[in-house]
Amino acid sequence: MSKNKPTIIVADDDMTIRVVVSEALRQEGWMVIEAEDVPELRRVVERGQGDVVISDVIMPGGNGLDTMAELLDSRPELPFIIMSAQNTLSTAMGATNSGAFDYLPKPFDIDELVSVVKKALQKSAKRNLNDQENDQNTLIGTSPAMQEIYRTMARVVNTELTVLISGESGTGKELVARALHDHGARSENPFVAVNMAAIPKELIESELFGHERGAFTGAETRTLGRFGQAKGGTLFLDEIGDMPLDAQTRLLRVLQEGEYRTVGGSNSIKTNTRIIAATNKNLQIMVRDGEFREDLYFRLNVVPLSLPPLRDRAEDIPALAEHFLIKIAESGLPYKTLSEGAKKVLKSFDWPGNVRELENLIRRLCALYPGDQINGATVKAEFDRSTSEMAGGPLSIMANVTGGNLSQTVRMHLDQYFEFHEGDLPPPGLHARILREIERPLIQKVLSATAGNQVKAAELLGLNRNTLRKKIRELEIVMPSRNT
Numbered sequence: 001m002s003k004n005k006p007t008i009i010v011a012d013d014d015m016t017i018r019v020v021v022s023e024a025l026r027q028e029g030w031m032v033i034e035a036e037d038v039p040e041l042r043r044v045v046e047r048g049q050g051d052v053v054i055s056d057v058i059m060p061g062g063n064g065l066d067t068m069a070e071l072l073d074s075r076p077e078l079p080f081i082i083m084s085a086q087n088t089l090s091t092a093m094g095a096t097n098s099g100a101f102d103y104l105p106k107p108f109d110i111d112e113l114v115s116v117v118k119k120a121l122q123k124s125a126k127r128n129l130n131d132q133e134n135d136q137n138t139l140i141g142t143s144p145a146m147q148e149i150y151r152t153m154a155r156v157v158n159t160e161l162t163v164l165i166s167g168e169s170g171t172g173k174e175l176v177a178r179a180l181h182d183h184g185a186r187s188e189n190p191f192v193a194v195n196m197a198a199i200p201k202e203l204i205e206s207e208l209f210g211h212e213r214g215a216f217t218g219a220e221t222r223t224l225g226r227f228g229q230a231k232g233g234t235l236f237l238d239e240i241g242d243m244p245l246d247a248q249t250r251l252l253r254v255l256q257e258g259e260y261r262t263v264g265g266s267n268s269i270k271t272n273t274r275i276i277a278a279t280n281k282n283l284q285i286m287v288r289d290g291e292f293r294e295d296l297y298f299r300l301n302v303v304p305l306s307l308p309p310l311r312d313r314a315e316d317i318p319a320l321a322e323h324f325l326i327k328i329a330e331s332g333l334p335y336k337t338l339s340e341g342a343k344k345v346l347k348s349f350d351w352p353g354n355v356r357e358l359e360n361l362i363r364r365l366c367a368l369y370p371g372d373q374i375n376g377a378t379v380k381a382e383f384d385r386s387t388s389e390m391a392g393g394p395l396s397i398m399a400n401v402t403g404g405n406l407s408q409t410v411r412m413h414l415d416q417y418f419e420f421h422e423g424d425l426p427p428p429g430l431h432a433r434i435l436r437e438i439e440r441p442l443i444q445k446v447l448s449a450t451a452g453n454q455v456k457a458a459e460l461l462g463l464n465r466n467t468l469r470k471k472i473r474e475l476e477i478v479m480p481s482r483n484t
Contacts (some may be wrong), residue, residue: 007032007033007051008025008031008032008033008051008052008054008117009034009035009041009044009053010022010025010033010035010053011034011035011036011037011054011056011059011318012054012059012083013036013054013056013060014056017106018036020110021054021110022034024110024114034451037059037060037061038059038060038061038067039061041053041055042070043066047242051078051121051124052079052080052101052117052120052124053071053078053080053081054081054083054113055080055081055083056083057083058085060395064084065082065094065095067097068098072098077124078124079120079121079124080100081102081104081116081117082100082102082104083104083108084105084106085106085467101123102119102120117255118232123148139175139176139179140319141319143308143313144312145312149176149305149308153176153305155181156180156303157180157184158185160274161302161303162274162275162279162303163180163275163276164276164279164283164300164302164447165278165279165305166282166305166306166307167278167307167308167309168280168304168307168311168352168354169280170353171354172354173278173280174193174236174238176277177236177278178191178236180234181233181236181274184234184274185232186233188231189230189234190229190230190231191233191234191236192226192233194207194235194236194237196237196240196242197239201244202249204243204244205247205263206223207225208225208227208247209228209260210224210227210228210265211223211264212263213264215223225270227271227273228269229300231273232273234273234274235273235275235276237275237278238278239282240277240278240279240300241280241286241292243279245291248296251294251296253297255275255300258270258271277300283297283301283464284297285464286464289464310355311349311350315347317343317347318346319346320355320359321343321358322338322347324358324359325338327363328363333363333367334372335366335372336369336373337368337374338373338374339373339374339376341377342376342378342379344376345380345383346358346379349383361382361383364382365379365382377481384459393459410434414434439471439475442461443468443475444477445459447472447477448480454469454472
């Protein structure tokens with residue numbers, strides 16, 4: 001459907017009917033294109049014109065029903081309203097079976113025709129809205145890493161296998177889960193997403209399985225849990241690594257037995273939902289450290305899907321950025337384009353926030369900067385400004401020395417390192433060497449600041465205590481004295 005006035009195509013070799021119908025449609029504020037034969041109708045539709053077609057069956061140059069079937073192959077979203085003086089059952093059935101939106105026998109009431117056209121436009125608008133929503137939820141990327149994800153998804157989309165999606169925050173885990181649902185056998189039923197990290201520990205069982213009235217203080221009515229809401233569809237358990245151990249035990253029992261009970265309930269309820277889980281944590285390490293049940297991990301990890309971070313598929317960044325520019329323009333912000341320099345700068349960033357961070361940056365650029373095109377200098381300036389303001393202050397502990405943030409400092413040293421090799425590549429293993437050089441002074445500083453208290457150091461770093469101990473050993477860090 002066009003963004004301005006809807007356009008209706010009226011195809012009939014009877015000039016009187018064309019004039020009467022066209023005038024009634026124009027009075028509704030719609031645009032009209034008239035066609036007096038099949039070749040003309042075909043040319044108009046194949047040019048992409050028209051939001052609704054009103055066509056007679058018998059016209060010069062061909063049959064309206066046959067032509068409709070051919071044109072619907074290329075434009076399946078286009079509603080056809082068939083009219084005919086051959087008021088027979090076979091004509092009506094032929095129109096319906098060929099894909100017509102509606103059938104009107106001649107002579108017909110003009111008001112009835114206008115009403116049918118309005119319904120067709122409403123259906124077309126709804127279909128376009130759904131298409132836009134689906135487009136917004138489309139996975140974008142042609143990189144080898146994403147192609148491998150697509151292949152795995154294609155193999156399991158029509159199965160009932162449980163999928164465990166892992167990946168850094170912002171890589172699109174929920175998008176993958178929704179795609180598996182939308183393209184699978186359960187697509188007509190609900191997709192229910194629940195963020196395990198956002199639910200208070202004491203409410204997890206009620207949230208998942210529902211509760212009976214009076215089951216606990218404040219339970220004034222019977223409530224359907226997420227398993228009940230997702231009946232026949234898909235239950236997406238996001239941030240599954242944040243689920244407490246006792247709740248993990250209950251979930252494991254449900255997955256094993258295929259049934260559950262509401263909190264305070266006595267009757268078992270059969271489950272009928274596909275489980276897709278996601279995490280940004282390493283569940284294998286959590287299992288080893290006793291923070292995640294091993295048996296639940298194996299129940300969930302039937303089909304593992306590991307989403308690549310954006311830095312590992314930089315060739316997809318321009319396409320993603322273009323997608324966000326269109327999406328943002330549809331929300332009301334000005335539409336802008338990216339210069340080749342801007343695309344090059346975007347591909348040079350590390351994107352710790354992944355696709356979500358890219359979308360947010362593009363949104364800010366569209367909102368804050370004038371002009372129809374975004375250049376590389378603008379992208380770099382906004383990226384540096386936004387990253388330096390994270391956590392309420394400079395991201396880099398070197399900011400006062402270098403005048404930039406940590407990313408700029410590292411990038412400067414990398415430039416110098418590559419230049420040192422005078423056109424040759426550095427020795428293999430660069431990633432591990434760089435991480436070691438960054439991690440070692442970081443951990444040393446934190447241990448020094450916490451006087452060697454590994455519990456406080458692990459909390460400050462955001463690491464598991466056992467992980468911190470392992471890094472201390474691997475990096476050969478000498479523990480500071482507790483008295484210093």
